[in-house]
Amino acid sequence: MANIKIIKSEFKGQADLQLAPAIKAGFPSPADDYLHETLDFNRDLIRNPEATFYGRVEGDSMIEAGICDGDIAVIDRSLEAHDGDVVVGYVNEEFTIKFLDLKHHDEGYIELRPANKNFHPIRIDANDEFKVWGVVVWTIRSWR
Amino acid sequence: MYGIIDCDNCYVSCERVFRPDLNDKPVVVLSNNDGCVVARSNEAKRLGIKAGTPYYQLAQLFPNQKIAVFSSNYELYGELTGRVVEIIRQEAPAYFRYSIDECFVNLIGMDEGGLKQWGEQLHERIRHSVGIPVSIGIAPNKTLAKMASHFAKKYKGYKHCCFIDTDEKRLKALRLYPIDEVWGIGRRYAARLEAMGDHTAYDFAVHSREWVRATFNNIVIERVWRELNGEDCVPDEEMAAKKSICTSRSFPTMLTDLNAIETHVANYAARCAEKLRKQGSVASIVAVFLHTNFFREDLPQYTNFQESRLITPTSSTITIVKTAVNLLRALYRPGYRYKKAGVIIMGIGPNSPIQQDLFDINAEQFQRMSRLDKVIDRINKVNGTETIVLGSQQYASKDGTGKADVFANAIRHDFRSKNPTTRWTEILRLK
Numbered sequence: 278m279a280n281i282k283i284i285k286s287e288f289k290g291q292a293d294l295q296l297a298p299a300i301k302a303g304f305p306s307p308a309d310d311y312l313h314e315t316l317d318f319n320r321d322l323i324r325n326p327e328a329t330f331y332g333r334v335e336g337d338s339m340i341e342a343g344i345c346d347g348d349i350a351v352i353d354r355s356l357e358a359h360d361g362d363v364v365v366g367y368v369n370e371e372f373t374i375k376f377l378d379l380k381h382h383d384e385g386y387i388e389l390r391p392a393n394k395n396f397h398p399i400r401i402d403a404n405d406e407f408k409v410w411g412v413v414v415w416t417i418r419s420w421r
Numbered sequence: 422m423y424g425i426i427d428c429d430n431c432y433v434s435c436e437r438v439f440r441p442d443l444n445d446k447p448v449v450v451l452s453n454n455d456g457c458v459v460a461r462s463n464e465a466k467r468l469g470i471k472a473g474t475p476y477y478q479l480a481q482l483f484p485n486q487k488i489a490v491f492s493s494n495y496e497l498y499g500e501l502t503g504r505v506v507e508i509i510r511q512e513a514p515a516y517f518r519y520s521i522d523e524c525f526v527n528l529i530g531m532d533e534g535g536l537k538q539w540g541e542q543l544h545e546r547i548r549h550s551v552g553i554p555v556s557i558g559i560a561p562n563k564t565l566a567k568m569a570s571h572f573a574k575k576y577k578g579y580k581h582c583c584f585i586d587t588d589e590k591r592l593k594a595l596r597l598y599p600i601d602e603v604w605g606i607g608r609r610y611a612a613r614l615e616a617m618g619d620h621t622a623y624d625f626a627v628h629s630r631e632w633v634r635a636t637f638n639n640i641v642i643e644r645v646w647r648e649l650n651g652e653d654c655v656p657d658e659e660m661a662a663k664k665s666i667c668t669s670r671s672f673p674t675m676l677t678d679l680n681a682i683e684t685h686v687a688n689y690a691a692r693c694a695e696k697l698r699k700q701g702s703v704a705s706i707v708a709v710f711l712h713t714n715f716f717r718e719d720l721p722q723y724t725n726f727q728e729s730r731l732i733t734p735t736s737s738t739i740t741i742v743k744t745a746v747n748l749l750r751a752l753y754r755p756g757y758r759y760k761k762a763g764v765i766i767m768g769i770g771p772n773s774p775i776q777q778d779l780f781d782i783n784a785e786q787f788q789r790m791s792r793l794d795k796v797i798d799r800i801n802k803v804n805g806t807e808t809i810v811l812g813s814q815q816y817a818s819k820d821g822t823g824k825a826d827v828f829a830n831a832i833r834h835d836f837r838s839k840n841p842t843t844r845w846t847e848i849l850r851l852k
Binding site: 325326327328330331332333334335336338349350352354355365367370371372373374408410 | 441442504505507508546549550551552841842845848849850851852
């Protein structure tokens with residue numbers, strides 16, 4: 278077997294433009310000290326990639342909360358769901374996106390509350406097998 | 422201490438992540454082409470469904486039973502188990518993926534008093550974040566850790582984590598453990614031991630070492646015996662050897678310089694790619710491990726392992742070498758004197774003959790091929806696997822529009838679930 282020699286530049290790939298100062302003579306640019314990595318949704322907004330899933334909203338049940346048909350929901354399963362969170366629940370063999378309402382927890386039930394007057398809250402009793410599937414951390418809408 | 426983390430009924434658990442209604446119900450997953458049962462939920466096992474049962478017999482053998490049936494969806498299983506491995510990577514000092522559903526961890530440097538709780542919390546984090554239940558075994562060596570994971574799976578009282586930390590517990594475990602389930606024994610030797618009256622791991626472990634040597638004259642069996650007696654003798658990298666190709670060497674001298682190690686790793690990777698092509702296969706996972714000299718206790722120690730999933734399974738030297746070198750760079754820490762590195766490729770499947778021939782024709786063509794590979798990779802990444810395949814990967818049958826079928830359609834998968842984690846068109850639908 279022929280030995281393979283590593284030529285360093287081969288694996289460097291492209292250099293990030295931001296990190297490569299311009300070729301120049303004379304004094305260094307004063308901006309060089311302020312170089313920063315490009316903002317990156319995946320890096321900055323997805324805190325727990327291994328627990329993050331995506332869903333597409335269908336229908337208008339959350340429209341008054343600004344969550345519309347066709348929006349993409351970013352769901353983090355690792356978070357503990359709190360009262361008032363937008364959550365994904367699994368009810369009647371369907372995934373649903375609603376507000377989590379724990380106000381009646383001590384009375385033995387919780388509610389999944391829509392944000393649309395034409396929809397009713399979904400009431401879940403203590404003896405219903407129910408778990409929040411994940412907590413919605415972002416919704417994304419395309420404007421064109 | 423070592424740990425093994427094992428996904429419970431892995432394929433079934435993956436399917437249940439997006440079908441919570443099937444928790445507590447009998448579920449089976451079928452082999453490629455929907456031939457026979459390859460994975461069963463506990464409920465399906467309790468019904469008496471055996472692994473390997475042909476699909477067409479299910480309805481006859483289990484009339485009036487509601488059994489959820491899935492075609493195997495390796496795209497989904499690969500993605501979800503990758504998340505499990507990522508969590509393990511974050512929580513353990515060093516890890517080795519052993520198969521799609523098992524991971525070994527080296528718990529070097531961790532406080533032994535806290536390991537049981539560490540395991541319980543790891544299970545909880547994986548279950549909560551990914552939705553897959555795991556069983557964790559912890560012990561002074563890998564053979565006993567594997568055994569402990571079986572107990573963790575079998576008895577609820579362990580809270581998914583069994584820690585064999587005393588001799589008393591070790592002996593108790595050995596007495597309860599059938600000899601044919603001991604890791605590394607193999608069916609043939611297990612049958613011989615059974616015939617000699619050794620029914621449990623304990624029966625075997627209480628023989629003298631001389632007896633084991635005289636009876637079997639086999640270094641692997643002797644090693645199993647030593648591990649059952651508490652010694653630690655299976656090297657870490659062997660954990661990755663199942664259904665994989667591994668090329669690893671100790672360096673002639675200890676190395677500190679990344680460049681020097683890169684050259685070694687690139688050659689190991691090239692060797693793996695060669696072996697892969699020789700057997701006409703392609704691989705989908707490339708892994709690299711690197712460690713210092715464990716015998717030099719006077720020096721600072723470091724061991725690590727990392728893997729990367731290839732978008733398109735390949736046997737291409739360029740792709741495998743590049744991936745391996747990138748992994749090495751992620752593993753490498755300055756300030757240590759390294760003794761050994763290795764490249765492991767996993768997720769091995771068959772390749773089509775035409776593709777291999779193309780590869781070997783000449784360097785120029787190969788270069789063009791690999792450029793093409795890149796474009797294909799990018800398109801497939803955006804639009805889903807097998808949007809573009811090589812002509813040689815296509816199957817003869819035609820679909821409704823007259824286009825030739827790709828592999829994924831040429832095999833049967835009548836009950837295949839969606840791929841909510843790898844295709845935008847199949848993400849969860851939220852009502």
